[in-house]
Amino acid sequence: MDSFKAFRIHSPAGGDDARVETISLNDLSEGEVVIRGEYSSINYKDALAGTGAGRILRSYPLVGGVDIAGTVAESADPRFSTGDRVVVCGCGLSETRDGGFAQFARVPADAVNLLPAELDTRTAMGIGTAGFTAALAIHRMEHNGQHPGLGPIAVNGATGGVGSLAVDMFSGLGYEVTAMTSKATAQDYLQGLGASQVMNLKTTDFGQRPLEKAVWGGAVDSLGGDILGWLTRTVRPGGNIASIGLAAGVELKTTVMPFILRGVNLLGINSVDVAPAERAEVWARIASDLRPRHLDAIATREVSLAELPAQLPAYIEGTVTGRTIVCLQ
Numbered sequence: 001m002d003s004f005k006a007f008r009i010h011s012p013a014g015g016d017d018a019r020v021e022t023i024s025l026n027d028l029s030e031g032e033v034v035i036r037g038e039y040s041s042i043n044y045k046d047a048l049a050g051t052g053a054g055r056i057l058r059s060y061p062l063v064g065g066v067d068i069a070g071t072v073a074e075s076a077d078p079r080f081s082t083g084d085r086v087v088v089c090g091c092g093l094s095e096t097r098d099g100g101f102a103q104f105a106r107v108p109a110d111a112v113n114l115l116p117a118e119l120d121t122r123t124a125m126g127i128g129t130a131g132f133t134a135a136l137a138i139h140r141m142e143h144n145g146q147h148p149g150l151g152p153i154a155v156n157g158a159t160g161g162v163g164s165l166a167v168d169m170f171s172g173l174g175y176e177v178t179a180m181t182s183k184a185t186a187q188d189y190l191q192g193l194g195a196s197q198v199m200n201l202k203t204t205d206f207g208q209r210p211l212e213k214a215v216w217g218g219a220v221d222s223l224g225g226d227i228l229g230w231l232t233r234t235v236r237p238g239g240n241i242a243s244i245g246l247a248a249g250v251e252l253k254t255t256v257m258p259f260i261l262r263g264v265n266l267l268g269i270n271s272v273d274v275a276p277a278e279r280a281e282v283w284a285r286i287a288s289d290l291r292p293r294h295l296d297a298i299a300t301r302e303v304s305l306a307e308l309p310a311q312l313p314a315y316i317e318g319t320v321t322g323r324t325i326v327c328l329q
């Protein structure tokens with residue numbers, strides 16, 4: 001524990017200012033729990049922070065990585081004991097405090113979840129923030145009345161981390177899923193995860209009217225921009241849209257018509273600031289009814305900390321399919 005490897009980001013420029021180096025526990029943000037990291041994973045936000053394509057960190061330097069799973073090395077909080085298998089997703093990792101791309105992390109006890117017995121640390125990071133966010137979206141949508149009878153669920157950015165896991169989890173629950181992608185070659189992959197239909201977003205006409213034909217029972221949106229606007233105009237009465245990401249844009253152009261005439265619900269999903277009790281509920285569902293059935297097809301890549309930086313640009317280019325696990329030891 002005296003010294004260990006970490007991927008540290010030194011400035012908003014990313015690039016050469018983000019690199020693997022040797023640090024010690026004293027270099028890390030304060031916290032009651034020290035975790036010996038076994039695995040982390042790459043999320044879009046990590047690519048924004050590590051390449052400098054987006055400003056994620058609030059102070060510098062910080063260790064990158066919004067996720068970590070491992071075992072407790074020491075804890076000043078009685079809820080955790082040495083050797084407990086734990087997971088941390090979001091909670092300010094690689095934003096306001098040092099993150100998970102390191103062999104050790106030091107975090108506040110409130111950020112830590114015990115891993116359900118059914119999940120090992122590698123599986124937890126195959127799922128990671130992307131899968132936690134997909135599961136949180138499903139959890140919140142269902143609390144707000146979503147059910148398979150409302151109609152098919154539209155999932156965009158479908159070959160990405162959130163998208164792939166949302167397709168897998170929703171179809172596992174018995175929903176019909178339409179996967180939306182910009183990749184022409186993704187049909188077999190997405191049908192293999194459980195999608196009933198695959199739509200190519202590059203050839204989709206989004207129309208202009210305030211209300212288009214209502215086809216979707218609900219939607220999971222990782223993209224924002226015109227595509228999210230179109231979803232508001234095409235979701236059926238009472239359906240829910242989980243707004244998760246901004247991979248295609250931060251703007252949302254729509255009217256109030258879908259909301260006041262169809263009762264469409266736009267649910268904002270923020271996986272970073274979830275109360276500990278709800279986080280535990282969502283992890284318990286990930287280990288049971290939401291457990292991805294095709295994780296081996298989704299999380300196909302495993303890289304070391306040294307190999308991590310070279311992986312990041314492809315996320316910004318939108319060319320990645322599925323998830324990448326980072327082996328920390």
Ligand SMILES: NC(=O)c1ccc[n+]([C@@H]2O[C@H](COP(=O)([O-])OP(=O)(O)OC[C@H]3O[C@@H](n4cnc5c(N)ncnc54)[C@H](OP(=O)(O)O)[C@@H]3O)[C@@H](O)[C@H]2O)c1
Pocket residue numbers: 042043044045129130133156157158159160161162163180181182183186222223243244245246247248269270271272315316317318319320321322
């Ligand atoms: N709200 C939260 O708490 C939360 C949590 C996790 C992630 N997110 C956000 O959710 C989004 C997805 O995250 P992720 O980790 O799943 O990312 P990812 O693995 O990189 O997947 C993003 C997918 O979006 C599509 N895409 C990327 N760039 C695009 C572009 N310019 N135009 C259209 N489509 C594009 C691609 O899918 P196709 O080629 O299949 O279309 C890509 O695979 C990101 O914006 C991320 O910041 C938010």
